[in-house]
Amino acid sequence: MLFAVAGLLGLLGILNTPHLAGRLLTVTACDLVLTLAGLFLPWDRFGANSPALLGLAGFAVLGLSTWSFGGVAAGTGPFLVLLYAWSALHFRRWILAAFTVPATLAYLVPLILTGQPPLVVSSAVVFLPAAVSVAFLIESQARHLRDDRMRLARIEQWRAAMISSLAHDVRAPLSTVHLVLEDLRETATGQTARMLDAAMRQTARIARLADGLLDIQRIDSSGQLKLDxxxxxxxxxxxxxxxxxxxxxxxxxxxxxxxxxxxxxxxxxxxxxxxxxxxxxxxxxxxxxxxxxxxxxxxxxxxxxxxxxxxxxxxxxxxxxxxxxxxxxxxxxxxxxxxxxxxxxxxxxxxxxxxxxxxxxxxxxxxxx
Missing domain, CATH: 3.30.565.10 (Histidine kinase-like ATPase, C-terminal domain)
Structure with missing residues (x-):
């Protein structure tokens, strides 16, 4: 989405600066290629950090875009921050640290090539550290959320296994108890018979409760429960x-x-x-x-x-x-x-x-x- 929006803005930029149409069309084409690569390449086959290559290419396209606009970074600067934020959501700190070099080059080189005054070039001293700091803060929060999600997933797996095991383990001894009660009931009379009837009803209920434990698992996993x-x-x-x-x-x-x-x-x-x-x-x-x-x-x-x-x-x-x-x-x-x-x-x-x-x-x- 980030590259698609950047490409669309490149096309809109042609309306305001038609004399730069050739450069902007090149930027738009690069953004389109990166959009298609992000959507359709099987990144999961290449490893968890492989999409970082999109980030490297993205910094290069941002530098090309700044140069295409004659060294005006007002439009590309926010995209650089967004690209860093995207990287912080998906990658570890060492990748963010490694990105500081291409990010700095993407920001400074076009300004130097287009002959911007020293005051504009020196803005990198404030802008880039701020972008990197924001990225590190986002990475820290994202890492904590990922760790919490993994911990909750392990707890959920343990809970589901415990419920399933408990429900199944209760059934076998309960069946034996019920059979014994049935045998005793055949010869029982009076108060003893009534007590055995009550015990048999309760064992039947416990068996249904064991089924209910499995129902909890079915409700959690599918959100549906079959009724008779x-x-x-x-x-x-x-x-x-x-x-x-x-x-x-x-x-x-x-x-x-x-x-x-x-x-x-x-x-x-x-x-x-x-x-x-x-x-x-x-x-x-x-x-x-x-x-x-x-x-x-x-x-x-x-x-x-x-x-x-x-x-x-x-x-x-x-x-x-x-x-x-x-x-x-x-x-x-x-x-x-x-x-x-x-x-x-x-x-x-x-x-x-x-x-x-x-x-x-x-x-x-x-x-x-």
Whole structure:
């Protein structure tokens, strides 16, 4: 882009100085060649520092341009600074230091050849050190950003590997536990049978949570999540999901018995259990779950009666790693938001007096599928 703009300005310069048309056409042709070289040459095959050759050629063309304009550097000086800035964004300091020689020649030689007065020539004493200093500052910041990006990439690779390994490693022993529980359940009776049923439900839930960990990885890598949506009774869905909540928890539900929703059952359970667990852990009972149709959307609401959440914090509650408490990882509500978005809905928090309501919307079943 830099060389393309320089070539265009060379053509425009012909309109103001037609007597220099030949020289300016030569400058424009050189800029065009460098533009095409920058766009189409396979620089990645030549090494990371190979594009620096464009910089060397660029300084030569800038010198030619200054000479073509009769030694007037007012137009080419800014391009010299921009060329140095581009170099600082992509190359190390030793290349910037090496560029001082061709940059100085590109600035001084045309001034000397065109017989400029000493005062104009001496401007290089101020201009060039300033350009080099700016370039070194840009290089320093760019280097820090590159290092930070590489460090974040390594952290992300470690996190993805950990999540994938954890999800897969949990499945094998969990399957064994579930089989043992099934065998024991066949002969159990009374309270023991009920306890084994609860244990089997929880192992099944842990298995789904392991799948959810893999979902996090899929959401991060592709931004999409495949859903198995079907029409379900909202009352049955909520009842089944709340069966995983401990029996002594103060959780109640108020669901329209005629409401049919179009959701992925497993993902819906994940959403509701995340919200109820958060309400019990960070809010104050009682926790009330409601599910109603509101025009074109189905609206799930999980409300606690705690101290509430400040208005300034509510917009970022559903962000990744947004948890601030010592026991909070900050992924639960982020997963909820991603699952809501996968359904075509939204997740947000609303103030209540007292407490806060976590609201999830879904497209109405009549308008979906």
């Amino acid at each position: 949506r079907a029409r379900h009774s909202a009352a049955v869905l909520v009842k089944d999901a709340l069966s995983y909540v401990r029996e002594d928890a103060d959780v109640s539900a108020d669901i329209d018995p005629d409401l049919t929703v179009y959701v992925d059952k497993q993902r819906f359970e994940q959403i509701l259990l995340n919200l109820v667990t958060n309400a019990l852990r960070y809010g104050k009972p009682p926790v009330l779950v409601t599910f109603r149709r509101d025009g074109a959307i189905d609206r799930l609401e999980v409300r606690d009666h705690g101290a509430g959440i400040p208005e300034a914090l509510r917009p970022r509650l559903f962000g990744q790693f947004a948890g601030e408490g010592p026991e909070s990882v900050g992924l639960g509500l982020w997963i909820v938001r991603q699952l809501a978005a996968a359904h075509g809905g939204q997740a947000f928090a609303e103030a209540r007096e007292p407490g806060v309501a976590m609201v999830i919307t879904f497209p109405a079943a009549a308008l979906s599928g």
